[in-house]
Amino acid sequence: MYQGLSGNLPVSLSFTNLTSGNNQTLKIGDKWAIEVHGNSGWAVTVTGSKNGQPFTFPPMGTIDANGIFRLEGSVLPDQVGTWVETWLVGGVQAGVLIFTVVPAPAPQTAPPPPQTSNYVPTEQPPAMSMSLPNIPTWLLLAGGVGALLLIGGRR
Numbered sequence: 118m119y120q121g122l123s124g125n126l127p128v129s130l131s132f133t134n135l136t137s138g139n140n141q142t143l144k145i146g147d148k149w150a151i152e153v154h155g156n157s158g159w160a161v162t163v164t165g166s167k168n169g170q171p172f173t174f175p176p177m178g179t180i181d182a183n184g185i186f187r188l189e190g191s192v193l194p195d196q197v198g199t200w201v202e203t204w205l206v207g208g209v210q211a212g213v214l215i216f217t218v219v220p221a222p223a224p225q226t227a228p229p230p231p232q233t234s235n236y237v238p239t240e241q242p243p244a245m246s247m248s249l250p251n252i253p254t255w256l257l258l259a260g261g262v263g264a265l266l267l268i269g270g271r272r
Contacts, residue, residue, distance in 0.1 A: 131152045155186075162208075200214070
């Protein structure tokens with residue numbers, strides 16, 4: 118929290134990284150909140166630099182009847198860089214924020230599955246099979262016995 122004096126009330130600035138709690142390094146997508154305290158009705162303005170390039174925002178708003186100005190948001194991809202912001206209430210410095218916005222880490226991906234072969238032969242080798250003609254079993258047996266008698270009779 119940063120403090121200065123403005124009129125009757127002290128001015129202060131608080132900045133919170135709502136996602137990680139790390140107020141010095143923010144990642145794309147992190148949610149944040151800024152709260153400024155000061156005199157009701159006084160303008161809240163910001164000047165500063167991003168990566169050394171100066172900027173001035175239009176007035177951010179005014180302190181409400183409770184003496185608070187609150188702003189919330191999330192970090193966008195075009196905000197990557199180093200920031201220095203000076204927050205003012207009624208022209209009085211409430212505080213300086215210095216932080217860096219880094220790209221979000223790449224999502225973890227699973228390693229690819231191991232390579233397997235999907236080879237399917239297009240032609241099957243010819244099957245070796247032998248089929249006998251449709252001859253009744255008794256006829257085959259009778260022919261075998263007859264052949265044995267013929268061979269045995271020649272001796």
